[in-house]
Amino acid sequence: MELITELREKFNKYLKSQEFTQSPKELYEPNNYFLNIGGKRMRPVLVLLGAHLYDKNYEDALPAALAIEYFHNFSLIHDDIMDDAPIRRGQLTVHEKFDANTAILSGDALLVYAYKYLSQVPEKHFKKIFDTFNKTAIEVCEGQQLDMNFETQKNVKEEDYLNMICLKTSVVLAAGLKIGALIGNSTLDDAQLLYQYAINLGIAFQIQDDILDCYGEESLIGKQLGGDIIQNKKTILLIRALEASKQAQDNSLIRLLEDEEISKELKVEKVLSIYKKYHIKESVENLRNSYINIALEHLEKTSLPEDRKTILKYLVDYLVNRTY
Secondary structure, rough: OOHHHHHHOOOOOOHHHHHOOOOOOOHHHHHHHHHOOOOOOOOHHHHHHHHHHOOOOHHHHHHHHHHHHHHHHHHHHHHHOOOOOOOEEEEEOHHHHOOOHHHHHHHHHHHHHHHHHHOOHHHHHHHHHHHHHHHHHHHHHHHHHHHHHHHHHOOOOHEEEEEEEEHHHHHHHHHHHHHHHHHOOOHHHHHHHHHHHHHHHHHHHHHHHHHHHHHHHHHHHHHOOHHHHOOOOHHHHHHHHHHHHHHHHOOOHHHHHHHOOOOOOHHHHHHHHHHHOOOOHHOOOOOOOHHHHHHHHHHHOOOHHHHHHHHHHHHHHHHOEEEE
16 A cells, blocks of 8 residues: 555655664664664554554654664564574574674663653653553563463463463554554544554464464565474464364374474474364464454444545555465
């Protein structure tokens, strides 16, 4: 959609104008590197879009959009260290290109700068926006800790996993849209309905991300295909496959997860064959679609005119019904 492209270009221009030129360069260069390797910029775009829905003059939302983008990238830099991930967006992660200590410190600086730009939002909205941002920041940390807990937790329930991805992924998308709407002078009711729309869309987005990790195209998704399987990461696909295997009294999946000698390639192949046996992909796609429907139900309750609701309906295809 032209509007999304326009908002992204507007944000990228603003991001470039705020590029770090300070010293010491060893602190700031990693952030410039990471911010410049791309990404869909959907979180800052949602801030600008939220403002645009209620006020076409969305310039006041640019600092808040940058704050959201800085916070998101701070969390990715630290997540990559915790996950020992070598690749992000098709490029070396910060800790791989530089080193872990540099990545930690540069990420910390990025978080501080996020608050610097957040402080530039219009004064009349500051308290609500600041509270929303802080709540979101804490929730992302909680989500990351739950994700880490799941690495050693043998049995992860589906509802626990969905709560984790809500905290780790959805809340930033939702906060961005809500903050933008508030800057655009929406009603509090509309801002909260848009928040719920984005929360559910974000869950669907992460479910699709889990699907693409197994069934996407590596050159498009920008990371190792089957990486979640290799790491025994408890995604929604694995959780449902474990439950289906348990009900069928089939221990083959458990044995695969415990086999430390099997090659990465063979492990991915065999786990995917089990997913196919129990129709896991189709099952998870149905779950994803249910969250899309809940998101759209919240959207319909807003006071937005139909043409502006259509913009948000487009995001379903853009964010969820995607191949990368």
